[in-house]
Each structure stands twice: as C-alpha cells, then as structure tokens.
Amino acid sequence: DKVQALKYLQLAIDNGYSSMEHLKKDSDLDILHQLPEWKKFAALRQPVTGSADPLQAKLVTTDIANFWDAYDRAQTDTANRYSIYKKYYIDKGSIGLQDYFATKVSTLKSFIAGHDKRPLFYAAIRKNTYTVETQKAQMQAAFVKMKALYPATKFPDVYFVIGNFSSGGTVSKNGLLLGLDQGVRTPDIPTGELNLWQRNNFGGLHKLPIIVAHELIHFQQDNIKRDTTLLSGVMIEGMADFIAELISGSNPNLRLHVFAKGKEKQIWADFKKEMYLKRAKNWIANGSQETPDHPADLGYWVGYMICKAYYDKAADKTQAINDILNIQDHRKFYEQSGVEAMIAGL
Numbered sequence: 190d191k192v193q194a195l196k197y198l199q200l201a202i203d204n205g206y207s208s209m210e211h212l213k214k215d216s217d218l219d220i221l222h223q224l225p226e227w228k229k230f231a232a233l234r235q236p237v238t239g240s241a242d243p244l245q246a247k248l249v250t251t252d253i254a255n256f257w258d259a260y261d262r263a264q265t266d267t268a269n270r271y272s273i274y275k276k277y278y279i280d281k282g283s284i285g286l287q288d289y290f291a292t293k294v295s296t297l298k299s300f301i302a303g304h305d306k307r308p309l310f311y312a313a314i315r316k317n318t319y320t321v322e323t324q325k326a327q328m329q330a331a332f333v334k335m336k337a338l339y340p341a342t343k344f345p346d347v348y349f350v351i352g353n354f355s356s357g358g359t360v361s362k363n364g365l366l367l368g369l370d371q372g373v374r375t376p377d378i379p380t381g382e383l384n385l386w387q388r389n390n391f392g393g394l395h396k397l398p399i400i401v402a403h404e405l406i407h408f409q410q411d412n413i414k415r416d417t418t419l420l421s422g423v424m425i426e427g428m429a430d431f432i433a434e435l436i437s438g439s440n441p442n443l444r445l446h447v448f449a450k451g452k453e454k455q456i457w458a459d460f461k462k463e464m465y466l467k468r469a470k471n472w473i474a475n476g477s478q479e480t481p482d483h484p485a486d487l488g489y490w491v492g493y494m495i496c497k498a499y500y501d502k503a504a505d506k507t508q509a510i511n512d513i514l515n516i517q518d519h520r521k522f523y524e525q526s527g528v529e530a531m532i533a534g535l
Contacts, residue, residue, distance in 0.1 A: 194218075194221060238343055238345070238362070239343030239344050239345035239364075239408065240343065240344050240345075241342075241343065241344070242344065243329065243332035243333045243335065243336045243342070243344045244329060244332070244333070245344065246329075246332060246344040246345060246346055246347060247346040247347070248321060248322065248325055248328070248346075248347050248349065249283050249285055249346050249347065249348045249349065249364075250321050250322065250349050251283055252278070252282050252283050252285070252286045252348065252349065252350045252351070253318050253319065253321070253349055253350075253351065253369065255277060255278050255281050255282065256278050256318075256350070256351040257315060257318075258277050258278075259273055259274045259276075259277035259278035260311070262277060270301055271297055271298075271301065274297055274300065274301065275297060279297065282350075283348055283350075284348075284363045284364075285346070285348020285350060285361070285363060285364050285366050286348065286350045288348075288361035288363055288364075288366060289348070289350050289352065289356070289359065289361075289366040289368065290350075290352075292359065292361065293352060293355045293356040293359060293366075293368065294352055294353055294355055299353065299355075300352070300353045301353075302353070303352075303353025303354055303355065304353060306382060307354065307382040307383065308382070309379050309381070309382055310370075310378065310379060310380070310382045310383065311370070313377065313378045313379055314369075314370060314373050314378055317369075317373035317374075317375060317378070317394050318349075318351065318369045318370075318373055320373075320394065321349050321369070321397065324395075324397050324398050327398035327437075328347070328397075328398045328401050328402075330398075331398055331401070331402040331405070331433075331436040331437045332344055332405065332436075334435070334436040334437075335402070335405060335432075335436045338432070338435060338436060338507070338510050339409065339432075339507075339510050339511065339514060341409075341511075342405075342409055343408065343409065344405070345360075345363065345364035345365060345408055346363075346364040346365075347364060347365045347367065347401055347404075348363075348364050348365065348366050348367065349367045349369050350366065350367065350368060350369065351368070351369055351370050352368040352370055352371070353370070354368075354370055354371055354383070354387055355368065356368045356371070357371035357372050357390070357392060357400060358371075358372075358400050358401075358403065358404045359404065359407075360404050360407045360408045364408075365401060365404040365405060365407075365408060366404070367397070367400060367401065367404065371387075371390065371391060371392060372391075372392035372393075372394070372396065372397055372400055373392075373394045373397075374391045374392055374393045374394055375393075375394050378391075384476075385479050385480070385481070386476035386477070386479040386485055387476075389444065389479065389484065390476070390486075392441075396439070396441070398437055399433060399437045399439050399440070399441050400441055402432075402433035402436050402437040402441075403429045403430060403433040403441045404429075405433070405436075406428060406429040406432045406433055406514075407425075407429050409514050410425065410428075410429075410514065412514070412515045413425070413514070413515065413516050413517075414516065414517045414518070414519075416519065417467045418464065418465050418466065418467065418519065419460070419463050419464050419465070419466060419467070419468045419469050419471075419472060419488070420464045420465060420519045420520065420523060421519045422469035422472070422473050422488060422492075423460075423464075423469075423472060423473065423488040423489070423491045423492035423495070424492045424495065424496070424516060424519055424522070425492070426473055426488060426489045426492050427488070427489055427490070427491060427492015427493040427494070427495060427496055428492060428493075428496045428513050428514070429441075430442055430489050430490075430492070430493045431492075431493045431496040431497055431500070431513075432496075432510065432513070432514075434493075440493075441489075442486065442489045442490065442493075444484060445484055445486065445487060445489055445490040446490060446493075448483075448484050448487075449487070449490050453494075453532050453535045454532060454533070454535070456487060456490070456491070457491075457529070457532045460472070460487075460488075460491050464523075465520075469488065472486070472487055472488030472491065473486060473488040473489070474486070494528055494531070494532070495522075495523060495526050495528045496513055496526075497528075497531075498526040498527050498528035498530075498531045499512070499513065499522065499525065499526035499527070499528070500513070501531075502526070502527050
C-alpha cells in the first residue's frame with residue numbers, strides 16, 4: 190500500500206531519520222519514486238558532520254531504555270510484538286537508531302526473529318547495557334588522543350542501540366552506531382544460543398571504548414579512495430584497528446593476532462593470491478567461514494599489519510597517520526609500507 194508506506198516513511202523522518210542516500214538506494218521504495226509526495230523527501234536536512242572538539246561528542250543512550258520498555262511490553266503481549274517494538278522502540282528512536290536499523294537490521298521481522306533465536310541471551314544482557322556512561326571517561330580519553338594524533342578529526346555523537354546481533358558497530362553520516370548486544374559480555378551472560386562466530390565475537394563489556402575508537406576511525410575515512418579489491422577492503426578495516434589501538438591502548442580484534450602468531454607467512458601468502466581481486470568476502474565479514482581452528486575476519490589483521498609497517502617505518506608519525514587516513518592508491522601504499530619485509534622477518 191503506497192499511502193501506508195509513505196505514512197511510515199514520514200513517521201521515520203519526523204523521528205529524526207535523514208539518510209536520503211539510503212532511501213534512494215533502497216529498491217523496496219522504488220515504487221514510491223514516481224509519486225508527487227516523493228519530492229519532499231529530497232529536502233531532508235543535512236546530517237551533522239561532527240565537532241572539532243573531542244569533548245563535545247555526546248553519548249546518546251536513550252534507545253537503550255526505549256528498547257527495554259518495548260521488550261517488557263512485548264513479553265506480556267507476544268501477539269502484538271511487531272506493533273509494540275515499532276511504537277515504543279523504532280518510532281521513538283534516535284536518528285542513530287534509524288540509521289542502524291536501516292543499514293544493519295532492515296526489517297522488524299528479522300529483528301524479532303533474531304531475538305526469538307536468543308531469548309535467554311537477551312534476557313540476561315539488560316543490566317550491562319545500562320553501564321555505558323560508566324565508561325565515558327575512557328571513550329573521551331581516546332577521543333582526546335585522536336585529536337592530538339590527527340588534528341582534522343571530527344567527533345560525532347555516539348549512539349548506543351540494541352540490534353539483533355547483526356552489527357557490533359558501524360557509522361553513518363550522523364554518528365557512530367554501537368550495537369550493544371554484541372559488546373556487553375560478562376561471565377554471567379549465557380552464550381549457548383549464539384553460533385561459533387557470535388560466541389567468539391561477543392565483545393567484553395570493558396572493551397566498549399575500544400570499539401567506539403574503531404568506529405571513530407571509520408568516521409574519518411571519507412577522503413579515502415576505495416575500490417573493489419580485497420586490498421582496499423582490508424585497509425579500511427585494518428587502519429581502524431591500528432589507529433584504535435594507538436588511541437585506546439588495546440586492539441579490537443586481539444584474538445586474530447593471537448591466532449596469526451607463528452602463521453604470518455602462510456596467511457600472507459594466502460592473502461597475496463587474492464589481494465587485487467574482489468575477494469573481501471573471504472577475509473572480512475565472513476563469519477560463516479569461522480571454524481574452531483580458523484577464525485573469520487583475518488582481513489582486519491592483514492590491514493593492521495600493513496598500517497603498522499608503514500607507521501613504524503615513518504619518521505614523521507603525524508604525517509603517517511594523515512597518509513593512512515587519506516590513501517588514494519592502495520597498491521602504492523602497500524608497496525611503500527614495507528610490510529612484506531616485515532612479515533619475512535617474523
């Protein structure tokens with residue numbers, strides 16, 4: 190129903206959704222493009238670009254309370270879960286939730302299905318999701334270090350939401366978007382409903398500032414020239430891990446480094462076979478390939494090592510960070526990094 194679809198779209202915009210870029214690409218909305226009413230959506234307000242002051246970035250946690258309100262209502266009225274989550278969580282959500290939901294969840298049906306698969310898990314994480322503010326100082330400290338390292342850094346607001354274990358973190362033009370359900374692990378949380386990759390990537394609660402730091406780096410990548418090669422893909426993720434480690438003091442994907450130790454040359458040989466091909470699917474976001482003996486997402490480690498080699502080799506560290514965050518030629522950067530010599534020496 191076109192009229193109903195427009196109504197829901199307007200409601201999302203009224204509640205802060207502003208990603209016109211996504212609306213234009215969403216094939217589900219193609220049928221609406223010919224309607225006269227569609228033109229008004231082209232006038233959506235421009236997203237924020239972030240502050241130059243690291244201490245001005247806000248931690249937006251309103252979606253957490255909204256989620257648990259909807260969750261409690263849905264538990265007592267299971268027949269109306271769809272409308273409950275829509276009314277009390279999605280429709281009331283921040284612009285960060287709107288962006289996260291559009292890019293990482295897509296539909297309420299998939300959202301609810303994800304929760305149905307993990308009832309014990311979601312029931313157990315509530316108390317941990319309310320502890321975000323207790324780690325604000327660590328997040329701000331990393332932001333301040335980033336400002337010193339890369340003065341051009343823009344610091345957007347950080348939105349904390351509950352998803353369906355579809356993304357622990359991402360960015361939009363409106364800010365950093367953290368999926369808390371993937372990053373609040375403590376020993377008391379049951380993980381039996383999670384698959385192997387999910388269990389291995391359910392981040393510790395104390396690591397939230399590190400994940401925020403990783404996403405902050407992604408927010409600075411607008412000037413990078415991207416392509417479809419595996420090399421480009423690993424650089425995008427690897428630099429986020431590398432610089433996040435510099436500013437937070439720890440690596441977001443430490444388990445990959447533990448696995449790679451002693452296997453560096455073989456991993457590199459495998460990577461070089463595909464580095465100039467469109468093969469990111471074998472190295473990044475390839476959770477279905479996770480096995481007990483071989484982790485997914487090794488592209489993060491590869492990209493980290495390239496950036497580390499370049500940074501360690503550079504006499505001017507500030508310029509090195511600037512070079513990393515403004516790569517225009519991935520092949521040239523790779524060759525200049527000296528990473529192959531570094532790997533050969535391990």
